[in-house]
Amino acid sequence: MRSSNQEFWEKRYLDKTTPWDFRGVPPILTTYLQRDHTPGSVLIPGCGLGYEVTAFHAARWQTLAFDFSPAAVEQAKEKLGPLAHLVRHADFFADELGGSYDIIYERTFLCALAPKLWPNYVERIRQLLRPGGVLAGLFFYGEEEDGPPNPLANLTMARNLFTGFELIVDEPIPATDSLPLFANRERWQEWRYLGK
Numbered sequence: 001m002r003s004s005n006q007e008f009w010e011k012r013y014l015d016k017t018t019p020w021d022f023r024g025v026p027p028i029l030t031t032y033l034q035r036d037h038t039p040g041s042v043l044i045p046g047c048g049l050g051y052e053v054t055a056f057h058a059a060r061w062q063t064l065a066f067d068f069s070p071a072a073v074e075q076a077k078e079k080l081g082p083l084a085h086l087v088r089h090a091d092f093f094a095d096e097l098g099g100s101y102d103i104i105y106e107r108t109f110l111c112a113l114a115p116k117l118w119p120n121y122v123e124r125i126r127q128l129l130r131p132g133g134v135l136a137g138l139f140f141y142g143e144e145e146d147g148p149p150n151p152l153a154n155l156t157m158a159r160n161l162f163t164g165f166e167l168i169v170d171e172p173i174p175a176t177d178s179l180p181l182f183a184n185r186e187r188w189q190e191w192r193y194l195g196k
């Protein structure tokens with residue numbers, strides 16, 4: 001299945017029109033990695049320029065990031081230098097990505113997909129996480145708009161979408177730590193996969 005519009009994203013990376021690009025590691029992820037977690041394996045889907053690769057790697061996580069835009073992957077590899085091998089070109093829905101990850105990290109990937117693909121996204125996340133593994137990251141909430149970005153409407157909707165998951169952490173991101181596009185509409189959430 002060709003999941004989402006590859007040309008749409010490719011053109012934006014080639015034009016360098018990337019208003020979602022945080023140009024660094026979100027402060028909340030730095031805080032998360034400083035907490036007392038035992039490092040495991042992490043998958044970063046739709047990684048864009050992959051800033052978080054460096055942060056996870058430095059915290060001794062076994063890291064794989066990927067994107068289906070060749071331009072994004074090329075720019076990420078160039079930026080990551082010696083860690084370039086941790087970024088791959090792959091389609092979240094169509095390609096082999098291993099499995100049993102401890103964490104899948106989310107930032108502006110779910111909201112980049114058309115809402116009609118969200119059930120497929122959740123199904124794929126279930127395939128890729130180990131039971132007890134966690135989908136962790138920044139989730140975009142708000143009123144429906146003509147995205148991307150496509151926000152989750154509210155927590156009830158999110159709970160219905162993430163069937164088989166337990167929400168174990170949920171906190172707002174301070175507006176000062178968000179890009180204008182997402183300010184006051186991002187939450188750090190950790191959804192634990194309960195297993196099949």
Ligand SMILES: C[S@@+](CC[C@H](N)C(=O)[O-])C[C@H]1O[C@@H](n2cnc3c(N)ncnc32)[C@H](O)[C@@H]1O
Binds near residue numbers: 067108
């Ligand atoms: C809004 S951007 C976010 C990029 C990155 N997560 C960030 O925070 O900067 C969405 C990304 O998802 C990628 N993407 C969309 N559909 C994808 C798919 N099916 N497989 C892999 N990457 C995909 C796009 O190429 C784009 O880089």
